[in-house]
Amino acid sequence: MTGKEFSGIFPYLVTPLDESGSLKEDVLRDLVNHLISKGVHGLTPLGSTGEGAYLDWSRKKRVVEVVVEAAGGRVPVIAGVNNMTTHGAVREAAETERIGADGILVVLPSYFPVNDQQQIVDHFRTVARAVSCPVTLYTNPKFAMWDFTVDTLQQLSEESNIRYLKDASGNIGKLMSIVTALGDRFKIFSATAHVPVFVLMLGGVGWMAGPACLIPEQSIALYELACQKRWEEALELQKKLWPLNVAFHRYSLAACVKAGLEMQGFPVGPPLPPQQQLDEEGKRVVFQILTTIGVP
Amino acid sequence: MTGKEFSGIFPYLVTPLDESGSLKEDVLRDLVNHLISKGVHGLTPLGSTGEGAYLDWSRKKRVVEVVVEAAGGRVPVIAGVNNMTTHGAVREAAETERIGADGILVVLPSYFPVNDQQQIVDHFRTVARAVSCPVTLYTNPKFAMWDFTVDTLQQLSEESNIRYLKDASGNIGKLMSIVTALGDRFKIFSATAHVPVFVLMLGGVGWMAGPACLIPEQSIALYELACQKRWEEALELQKKLWPLNVAFHRYSLAACVKAGLEMQGFPVGPPLPPQQQLDEEGKRVVFQILTTIGVP
Amino acid sequence: MTGKEFSGIFPYLVTPLDESGSLKEDVLRDLVNHLISKGVHGLTPLGSTGEGAYLDWSRKKRVVEVVVEAAGGRVPVIAGVNNMTTHGAVREAAETERIGADGILVVLPSYFPVNDQQQIVDHFRTVARAVSCPVTLYTNPKFAMWDFTVDTLQQLSEESNIRYLKDASGNIGKLMSIVTALGDRFKIFSATAHVPVFVLMLGGVGWMAGPACLIPEQSIALYELACQKRWEEALELQKKLWPLNVAFHRYSLAACVKAGLEMQGFPVGPPLPPQQQLDEEGKRVVFQILTTIGVP
């Protein structure tokens, strides 16, 4: 399994839930089929957009089962492992691999501040050793208030199956330092719509993001332009897609993607409270932007 | 039950765990008996120090059962309800009351930023309505990156059973505004060792804190000096106890209280990884400070 | 001169300026006489409220001359020295003492971040050695993005004429650490209306602040209650004065004090642009609060 290489557009799947918080399995299956039919290169359930931090293991487990089964090997599934404790993350990682995910993406939510790089190394290394599939490191410094240092990444790169970094910092300076220090030992996915073209220019292998649920064709087009080194056209497209993210920063992430999918006919339901649904004004803004981008 | 009034010193109980993360029930019972014998006025399991955000419900439920049973009505138990979703918090709150807690303390951990006061009102109000016992509001702005506004507190004070605020901001200016705006509708517990004397001068009713596990007699002495309006002596004592908190800021909270209790003969075990145990240097510092304060 | 002790209420004087930015000397003299007649214990021109950072030396020099002359030895004058460079601050400090100020208050404005405690020690020590009068250390962490550490204060306390700290942090924990570490080597003035009573309880010697220009009698009353150890009455008064500061946080400091003085009949003019004058709504709020406090 470790030999498999991941690249391209991996939408961060939302987790469709009804008002009582139960998983809407059929809607999730439809979404998987829809995105694969649009040509995405992989699927990432249970990331930030997937409300991975807000769900208990029984629902998360079911999400992985449904996505792996619905994907049916057509595209790889990299499932989020999102647990505040190392014990819990190890258990979920092992189960996730057993269910059939092709890789895991490890996120560390927290309550007390995470302020020690050794603590970070220990957590991610321990989780990586619980599986044999490729591991993608992920943190969002805006949510988690910490980020990997280059030195921490260097230590973690010594684990043979830690092979990917999903970068949500969008910090190009840091990415240059990482690429210079780590060369090929890490492949980088962009996580933010600020900079996918630049991450790809720096040698990045793809773009993992929530908005790709709503604009899979445009995201794929951007990736393909980058593969063909048609950088200026890729950047034009990135600029065109950018307003969607401006809206997403004003509202919350899962709320926005879920609202957009509802508009596209996927009854994915609201985000789990206390997250708030998009209000009417928010829906109008998202609808208008999607229309401008040319999404039906 | 709503008629009961809480006041005085409420230690934030640690959650004794073995290396595999299982609850050490006997140690918890011993700790409860020890603190009651020292004269504390109540007990608060599953707060920040109790690692409430890191434990699953089965362990948290057992913590509440053990503490309620061990306290046996000798002092009131205000148990933490600490869940990222409103659904989850409602369930835990109702169960906690059913087990016999005298009150609940509601904390809102999060992954996405909490940036809307309406969202905050909705969450705490919904949880409060799930119980009939008194509710204590709590947030730690250092951990959670948000704080209650005076206006939010005013809205929440309209719920008949939201009756206490545990203030971790230590922001005296804001406390003056709260006291002026809300008068008697909220009783305030200090949560930080910076300012318990000043909170008590402002009309606060007590001090809820992790360090009281280690220094219950001194904490009670401070409270009693304040009750007798011997403010200068109370402040002298606060200054003497302060270095313990300086150490606690350098290391992590649960790690420090757990290390101190181990020194006092309570084998409460380490905090849940990725939280780190106190290193040897940290233990030495905590030991030295406890000795200076006069704790055996 | 070093033998003189400062204590009590030191209003931070505004700098009266006309629309072209010229000093209104007569208004400044009137203000000095007014405040002395109200009983203030000293005067502090050219602090933050005095726009010390925004004025060139020729105007600052004239401010010191006018205030020293108008005070005429009735109360001590501690003048602000506010210059981005050590060379400049040394020159201004020496001149300020030569003109006849009884002490200086040293502030360090900056453009590049100040991020090294050695740099801070060097600056304040060099300035202190340029004078023989008592030196008050001051920084406002909200404006300057840095604060003195306890260790830095300890180093600076070795200079024989660095004798006072004007604390704008309002951080009671830190103040307890300072008082414990430095004992009598530093006398502390409170700079913020959050906590003057508590600073005085901790051994502080006074309150230096902009609002005392508007409410000198109330500020003095608070100080006197504290001297008589009537702590609860002092705190009641602090709570009553607090709303004025809430307004001041919403608008800018010099703008608020200048607007309030205009209401009291002192034509001190607007703050220097790009600082903005209080708008009509702001003036209404300040007027209402002053009326509630009982200021004519």
Added chain:
Amino acid sequence: MTGKEFSGIFPYLVTPLDESGSLKEDVLRDLVNHLISKGVHGLTPLGSTGEGAYLDWSRKKRVVEVVVEAAGGRVPVIAGVNNMTTHGAVREAAETERIGADGILVVLPSYFPVNDQQQIVDHFRTVARAVSCPVTLYTNPKFAMWDFTVDTLQQLSEESNIRYLKDASGNIGKLMSIVTALGDRFKIFSATAHVPVFVLMLGGVGWMAGPACLIPEQSIALYELACQKRWEEALELQKKLWPLNVAFHRYSLAACVKAGLEMQGFPVGPPLPPQQQLDEEGKRVVFQILTTIGVP
């Protein structure tokens, strides 16, 4: 004059000063001649690197005179106007144009927080109206704690001579929003070594920066690769130059450029205290990086 177009590499000149703080005019002339001989497209004295915020007007005026005279029309000079008050900035701007600068770059240092976009619009507009030459807007959000919003830039773009934005945010998302909203009304210079290639891809016209004093040839090469749309080669070069900036973030900006120029034989002296000179370790690091980049 307004018809002139600026583009390319504009080094931020340091201000050579001796130990007493006096301008070393000959060294400044030598530096100007050196950089022009290397092919730079313009010169920017009195920016951040030029310690514009730390100098009084008499020295700043002399800097402008020396640079304008030494440049002798060979390349345009865009001089920094760096004054905390609008009155002061207006005076300096007019004088700077009168001396013969081809453009001005307006920076707003501050003491009180700048927290109102109207205040920002008023300041920059008033300064722009005091001159007829092209105006470059500049703020460094890391130093100044504020940034232009897209809406503020839109208001400012209505002034006919506000024509350039030097972006120090390196925030690609915001730059995409600016370029989309303002099109050709603003030309953008990159101010940071994180992202010059990407700014140029987005339509930017050049790179203004302190490091170009030390690596003019490499900076020009990067710019020329971008002009020829050889984006991947340009990015390779950007990555190679990046470590110099990593060092610059660890130490302070003027200190680093000054130390590097001393190594290259320009006795520019130390930065004005309390800024600190590079220590031996810092000099070693900068020397090593320059050597790696291939600078003699």
